[in-house]
Amino acid sequence: MASPEPVERPAATCLTAARRPDDIIKIMLATDNHIGYLERDPVRGQDAMDTFEEILKLAVKYDVDFILLAGDLFHENRPSREVLFRTMALLREHTLSDKPVQVELLSNPDDGKADGFSFPAINYEDPNLNVGIPVFSIHGNHDDPQGAGHEGALCALDLLSVAGLINYIGKIDLASDQKDPNSDSGGIKVKPVLLQKGNTRLALYGMGNIKDQRMHYELRTNRVRIVKHGPQEYVPEGMFDDSINLVVWGHEHDCRIEPEEVPGKPYFITQPGSSVATSLSDGESIPKQVAFLEIQGKEFQMTPIPLRTVRPFVMEELILSEEAEEHGFSLTDKMEINKFLRSRRENVGEEDEEDDTAPPKEMLPLVRLKVDTTGVPEMSNPIRFGQEFQGRVANPKDLLVFTRQKKSAQKAVKIDKPELSIDDPDLSTQNKLARVRFAQLVEEYLGAQELQLLGENGMGDAIQMYVDKDDSTAIKEYVSA
Known part of the structure; x- marks a missing residue:
């Protein structure tokens, strides 16, 4: 999140100037909703959905200009029909109305729209829709795009987007060649959504989940580029540069919603955390909150709001x-x-x-x-x-x-013994099975095969795709690649 022009660091995370309601952009900020988590559990199955509904109601109560979701709206890449149905119904119930949208879109409403169709990517720019509270969202690692072919990778957020219920931002094309660090066609390019209310201008730079290895490569080779948005106004190359005011961090479930200063950097970071506990860890036990974010000019103020529907x-x-x-x-x-x-x-x-x-x-x-x-x-x-x-x-x-506490490692005394081979002619089959070491059996078996090694990272990703994303072709495609 940044101002469209380079700005100075706010003196504090509060609005020190006189409040001018017509200039204040009001945002409901949440992340990691994980809708659909344990949906078949008779006790906890509706927890994530109930809290998501509470967040939408809070947005109506606080009369926000839009809702910003920072990833993992859904717990699974392919949410069930029931989860999709209820999520779409809640969005329609609480965000569609004849309430005028006060934030003006300055960027191109067609940036990111569905190929081959005429309706814009930003739903409140569509004259056929009555949007009262726009919802902007990126994808996380749980609901990231999957698939290939002429239609490209898709996820559940794409369905909500074409239905006119959310504005899906931060979907970055990662298919570009990454071998040439100086190539203009490669790297990660982030285009902003430019908004204005009164005299306050806001640039939203959304970046959905990217695998750690890829992000490390792009940062190391300086290929993360914030795309220019005007002939005289631009954000310099590199991520989180001096023109950024606030970074909203998703994925981590610990609630650290109060903006924190970054040593040596002129911006703040907020980590709203998840709105539902998906593990029984220390971080999940921290009280869960969302934030009411107000921006006026170059200053912002964040008010944490405890969530009452979260299971204790x-x-x-x-x-x-x-x-x-x-x-x-x-x-x-x-x-x-x-x-x-x-x-x-x-x-x-x-x-x-x-x-x-x-x-x-x-x-x-x-x-x-x-x-x-x-x-x-x-x-x-x-x-x-x-x-x-x-x-x-x-x-x-x-x-x-x-x-249990781990015992201190003790040095093992190694006794040299002649290893028995599976091909030892002096042993019966029964004796071989009783006396030959399992490791020796595996070693001799593998030595007799013509095998090729598969990369650990690639195979791990393929297995994760198969298990988490129900992609039955992931392992086959990786092995045959």
Whole structure:
């Protein structure tokens, strides 16, 4: 996000000048909504959808000029029909209206439009649509474009875009030749969406998910180019240069929404984090928020807004040996250990009951007890432990997790022994199977084959495409390439 012309760093992340409503661009900022996460779960299946609806309602309440989503709107590259249906219905319900859009589009409305069709890429420029709150979104690594052929790579955001419900930005063509660093046809080129309200001008530079290896190459060879948007006004080459005011960072789920200064750089970074917990990690336990962002001239102000529909998530870490010493139970008594863990589970989260911003009490909480069992000879089954809390927590199957401290590595004493071969004529088949080392079998088998190596990164990407994106041809195409 930048001003169309080079600007100085704001003195602070607040509007110090007199507020001029006609000049203030108001934005609802969110990222990593992961709609569709655990959609078949009877308890948590609607969490992501409910919170996305809350975000849309907040945008209406705060009378924003547009909504900005920074990636991973969907949890999967190919969301189910039910997820698409409900997402489109919510967008239509809350963003289409006869409310006039106050931000004027200065850039070309046809930049990024669907090839072969006449309607513009920016939905509120289409005279056939009544858009009250425009939605701008980039794709993330979960909902990135896939596919090939004459139509090019597509994703769920393309469907929402042609339906006139969102404005899909940051879709960068990565098919260009990357062998020549000085080639004008290669590299990553980012064109801005230019907006204006009163005397405030805003440039949105969207960059969807790009694989780390590719981004590293493009940055190292100085091939990330911010495209010029005027004969006398331009952003210099290189990413996040001095004309940028605010960088909105997606993908990371920790909520660090308060703008942070970057040492040696004249801009701020905000990381809204996810609006739904997709893992039981420390970062996901941080209270989740969206932001009401106001921009006037060269200054901006960000107001965090707690999300009330997010399922409560509490986490506690215990070292069982220390707890046993303090509370006087034996590490060899499984019944006493389970009794202690049950009591700790009952106490987790009690301090949040009086919190006015907490979610409704009827929402079952997510609870994670991480227990260090170093020195404990035997523990009960954690899944069986969680079953006791069925109907009382949202995640009984993974409520309890055991960890142990890693033992210090000890030097192994190597004893030279003659390795037995699978072709040893003095051994019977039964003796071979009993005495020949498995590693030796594999080594001899591979030595007899004519094999070609597949690159680790490429094969890993192909497998991920097959598993995460349901691309049944990914591995075949990589192997035959």
